[in-house]
């Protein structure tokens with residue numbers, strides 16, 4: 503239990519910031535955790551559940567004297583928030599963000615970072631479909647990757663210190679170029695979410711299958727889609743608006759593959775389907791071998807347990 507930062511300011515008090523607060527408390531990693539959210543309702547809930555050591559009505563009071571500031575708001579709001587806090591930051595402080603897209607956040611945030619303040623962008627690859635101040639939990643980041651995308655001029659000691667905090671919260675860190683991060687995440691997270699949204703939308707529009715039938719006979723595949731499609735609409739709107747190119751690139755490839763499978767089904771080409779599904783099964787096995795998911799048939803989701811996305 504070593505304090506890594508004397509005062510951490512969490513800006514936005516939802517799933518990710520809340521989980522950080524729990525994890526930092528569990529590990530004794532911050533001397534003081536200050537919080538700010540834009541709505542009075544979220545601030546009140548955060549106070550009621552004692553999420554932070556102090557919750558502030560004014561954003562400048564939250565960041566004053568902080569040696570780490572975490573931007574944990576939707577990707578589209580990062581730049582405006584950075585602009586708001588910039589005049590109130592202590593020299594030598596580090597600003598990080600947890601946004602799911604990196605290049606557009608860097609473009610929006612970096613111009614507002616004052617001289618003498620370090621900016622180290624990051625992204626925890628951990629989440630659930632739940633949001634808001636009560637959705638966080640201390641083990642969200644356990645054994646999950648947390649990617650850092652430092653800028654060419656990022657101060658190495660500031661990066662290393664943030665890395666220490668993240669590791670102490672249970673995550674594994676790696677570093678990546680921002681644009682490459684956005685492409686990788688388009689494949690592993692963003693497009694899969696879009697497909698889940700689409701499939702649930704299709705079921706909703708399909709007149710020949712009633713809503714009751716969809717809900718009552720929901721098989722494992724569709725149930726998993728509905729869970730993903732229940733994710734926060736604001737967060738995911740911003741992800742697609744801000745990771746446009748990589749998402750469209752991967753969606754184009756997805757559409758081509760889908761047409762190929764559609765053709766195989768139409769032509770009765772069982773060999774092609776079997777070969778394809780054999781390759782995809784290997785990918786699943788690779789994920790399991792890497793410890794990034796569980797072999798349990800219900801994906802480890804026991805009743806009442808917190809799922810991970």
Ligand code: NAP
Nearest residue numbers: 514515516517518540541544575577579601602629633634
């Ligand atoms: P969340 O639970 O929905 O919380 C979002 C927080 O941001 C709330 O406190 C909200 O304030 C605030 N907020 C929303 N719009 C805002 C605006 N326009 N200006 C200022 N504040 C605003 O979200 P989250 O899941 O923690 O996500 C936060 C960030 O982490 C996002 O950038 C997301 O891309 C990233 N992320 C999410 C996941 C995931 O699976 N959820 C995983 C990794 C990274 P109010 O409550 O007052 O409205």
